[in-house]
Each structure stands twice: as C-alpha cells, then as structure tokens.
Amino acid sequence: MYQSILNEIYDSVQPLIGQGPVASYIPRLASVPADKFGMAVQTVEGSLYQIGDAEEAFSIQSISKIFVFALALKHAEDEIWRRVGREPSGRPFNSLVQLEYENGVPRNPFINSGAFVVTDIVMSFTRDAKRRLLELVRMLADNREIQYDYEVARSEAAHGHRNAALANFLKSYSNLRCEVESVLDTYFTHCSLAMSCVDLARASLFLANGGCVPWHDGAIIRPEQAKGVNALLMTCGTYDEAGDFAYRVGLPGKSGVGGGIVAIVPGHASVVVWSPGLTPGGNSLAGIRALELFTALTGLSLF
Ligand code: GLN
16 A cells, blocks of 8 residues: 555655755755655554655754654653753744743754753763764664765854854853763764665654564663654654644654655654755755655544
C-alpha cells in the first residue's frame, strides 16, 4: 500500500519541487540543487518504502535537535526542565526577542536557544558530545557510514552571528555552563550531519515505537518520554509554522533548513521527506505538501 501512495505523492508534488528558496544564510547550503525530492517510510514491523532521492545524503540541520534532545532526556531529564520550557514559541527558530523578556529561559528545546541549552547539558555528562551523537545516529540508522559534513559546519560558524548572539545571551543569564564557543561549535557540528531520508526514517523510528528500535537491545528513551518528544514535535517542531503543520499534516514533525522533515506516526511508522526549497518559516515547501498528502491518502494522522 505504502509504495503506491509514495508514487502518487511523487507525481502530485512535481509542480512544487524547486519552489521556495534554498537556505542561503549558510553559504554552503546555497549550492544544493533545488530540484531534489526524496521520501521514505519505515514501519515498526520492519518494512521500508522509498521514492525519488531517498538515498541521497543531505544536511539534516535542525532535525539533529531530536537526537541531541533524546540523549539529554535519557541522562538528565530534570535538568532540562529546570532550564528550558515546553511551550510553542510562535517565533522563528533563531529569534532573539522572546529570550530577553523571558529572562534567558528558552520556550522549548527545538528552537535554537533551547537546543543550545540541551547541547550544554549533553556536554556536561559526556566528554565528546560530537562523537556521542554520531555513535547514536549510526546505531539508530544502522549505518556506520554516516558522517558530519565539516564544510557545512565551518560555513555556518563563519556566518552564525545570530546564533552567537543567542548563545551569548543565554550565557549572560547563566543558562549555559560551558564556554559559548564550544557550545556553538558542538551545535554547528551536530547540525551538519549528512543523512538520507532512509537513514533518518530508520533513525527516528524509536519515536514511533515507544522509545526502542528493533535492531538494538535496550530503550533509547522510555515510552512516556517518547510520548513527550512527540507532543513537543507537534507543538514546536516546525517553529512559527507549527500550527499550520499540525492543521495540514496532523502528525508530530521536525524540520531542518536543509529541506528535510521527519514525521512520526506513533505506533506505526516514521515518514521522512526531503526537498530543499523552503517556506518563509524555513520548512520544506514540497515536503509539507507531501506529508499532507501522506496523511490524507493513508488516513494515518492523529486526528
Ligand atoms: N543550523 C541551523 C541554524 O542554527 C539550523 C536551523 C534549522 O534547521 N531550522 O540556523
């Protein structure tokens, strides 16, 4: 069933592929061809379906926030909720204003300021947070070839003035323990992970499956934590377009400015789409439409 639905989606979204600008504030991402489109579905029963450029690696950017957050949840959940909120921000992912009037406490873990605090927490319990994340996604995706793209990380670091401002702001409120430079360096590196739709579908399956993946003994996170992550993805995963995404797709989802979106059908499957052209909110334009069609055609939305 899924393969014919993916075929149908692929045909329907053709006119949208290439629409919307590719992220260019990270110069290295500006050269990614806009006409790419891939999609993959991984079911909890173990079947994988794919179409288009689903095996081509792309820059996952903010989708990495899911995996960093899972690491922090497993080891330091109480610490997270002392330092980060759980409410949608209604602001762009790199907005500064809210952070000042809310005294340096980010609204949620999926905007950049929240991710910096979560990264800082992970750095406090592991000596090498970059290696730790790489090991986690390689294990989750069952692919030892996954790598950071250090060119992308360097490109972002050279132009990451807003993120530097946010991180310094957090530090001024004593909501970062590590040095600003090392938190930013770790965060940019995490964002530079290069993964395909197939990799990401496998790597995010634990969120559809109560915190576990079939090919690994032991839970990544507990079932009630997986529920919490999905709830936060639903309300916060696509920033100031989270309401529109919930309305149209009806699933928890996390986007990145590389044009990827991970969506979770709890109990059933993870669904990943990639197309680099973006909406004004920094979410994949064709990707959102593809996911909207996916839930319309399968009936697999939460509502
Ligand atoms: N690395 C990007 C940034 O911090 C990630 C943003 C995103 O994917 N929404 O700006």
